[in-house]
Amino acid sequence: MKLKKYRMPHDEYIELQEYPTSEDKTKDNDEIRSEVIPPLVEKLKDLHLRLNAEEKNGILVVLQALDAAGKDETISYIFSNLNAQGLKTTTFGKPTETEQKHDYLWRMQPAIPARGEIGILNRSHYEDVIAPRIHGGLEPGDFPEGEDEDSIWNIRFRQINDYEKYLYENGIHVVKFFFNMSKDEQKDRLLERMKTPDKNWEFSFSDVEERQHWDEYQQVFEEMLNGTSTSYSPWYVLPADDEWHSRRLVTAIMIDLLERLDPKFPEITGEDKDKLKEYIDKLEKE
Incomplete structure (x- = not known):
C-alpha cells in the first residue's frame, strides 16, 4: 500500500478536492x-510496547474532522487495543473561561505525551484555526499588534508549525490525520444516529446546524492543511x-x-x- 499518496505535501499547494472522499472500499x-x-493491530501493539519500554520517543496523534467522520471509531477500534499504560487521549472542545485567559496553545501542554507514550487528540x-x-x-x-482577522491565520499556522517542530526536536513526533468525508456520507451517518435509539447519544443538533457552513469548512480545511503540513509533522x-x-x-x-x-x-x-x-x-533455588 502506497501511503505517500495520502500524505499532504509541504512544498506545494494542493486543493482538498484532489483527495477522494472514497476509494470504493466500503464493499x-x-x-x-x-x-x-x-x-x-497486533504489529502496532508490539511496536507500541517497544516504544513504551524504550522511553526515547513519544508520538502525538491528531484526529481532525467534521462530526461523524470517524475519529471516535478510530480510537475505539484501533488505539484502544494498545497498552493503556503508554496511551493517553485528550478531547478538545470549546475553550473554557480559564483557557481563554491564556494563549491558545496553552491548553495543549497537559495533552503532550511523555517519551514512550502515544498521545491522541480527538480534535486539537x-x-x-478552524472554528473562529x-x-x-x-x-x-x-x-x-498591527494584525487583524485576515492576517492572523497565517501567523497561527506559522506558530503551530514552530510548536510542532519544537516537539519534534524534543523527541515527540506529531502525525496528523484529516478525515475527508463527503457531505452525502455525513448526511447518511447523521440520519443513522438520529433514527437509531442506541445511537441517539452520539448525535447533537449542532451537527446538522453546522452543515450550512459546509463550503466554508472545506475552504478553511484546505488552507489549514496546506499551511501546516510539514516535513516533520505531516497531514494525512x-x-x-x-x-x-x-x-x-x-x-x-x-x-x-x-x-x-x-524502538527496541x-x-x-x-x-x-x-x-x-x-x-x-536465587529464585530458582527457593
Whole structure:
C-alpha cells in the first residue's frame, strides 16, 4: 500500500478536492475488519510496547474532522487495543473561561505525551484555526499588534508549525490525520444516529446546524492543511467515506512511523546483568 499518496505535501499547494472522499472500499468492509486490520493491530501493539519500554520517543496523534467522520471509531477500534499504560487521549472542545485567559496553545501542554507514550487528540489545537474562522470569537488580545482577522491565520499556522517542530526536536513526533468525508456520507451517518435509539447519544443538533457552513469548512480545511503540513509533522488525508479502509490506513501509517523510529527493548548490561543472573539463581533455588 502506497501511503505517500495520502500524505499532504509541504512544498506545494494542493486543493482538498484532489483527495477522494472514497476509494470504493466500503464493499470490502467485512474483509478489512476481520482479516486485514487484526494482524496490523497486533504489529502496532508490539511496536507500541517497544516504544513504551524504550522511553526515547513519544508520538502525538491528531484526529481532525467534521462530526461523524470517524475519529471516535478510530480510537475505539484501533488505539484502544494498545497498552493503556503508554496511551493517553485528550478531547478538545470549546475553550473554557480559564483557557481563554491564556494563549491558545496553552491548553495543549497537559495533552503532550511523555517519551514512550502515544498521545491522541480527538480534535486539537487546530480548532483554533478552524472554528473562529467560521463563527468568530477572537478577542482583541488574540491579535499581534498591527494584525487583524485576515492576517492572523497565517501567523497561527506559522506558530503551530514552530510548536510542532519544537516537539519534534524534543523527541515527540506529531502525525496528523484529516478525515475527508463527503457531505452525502455525513448526511447518511447523521440520519443513522438520529433514527437509531442506541445511537441517539452520539448525535447533537449542532451537527446538522453546522452543515450550512459546509463550503466554508472545506475552504478553511484546505488552507489549514496546506499551511501546516510539514516535513516533520505531516497531514494525512483519509478517504473517510470508506470507514474501515480509513482505519486500516491510520494503522498502517502508525506502523510506518514506528518502524522508522525503530524502538527496541532495553538490554540489561554490566553489573545489572550479573545481578540479574544472581537473582534468577536465587529464585530458582527457593
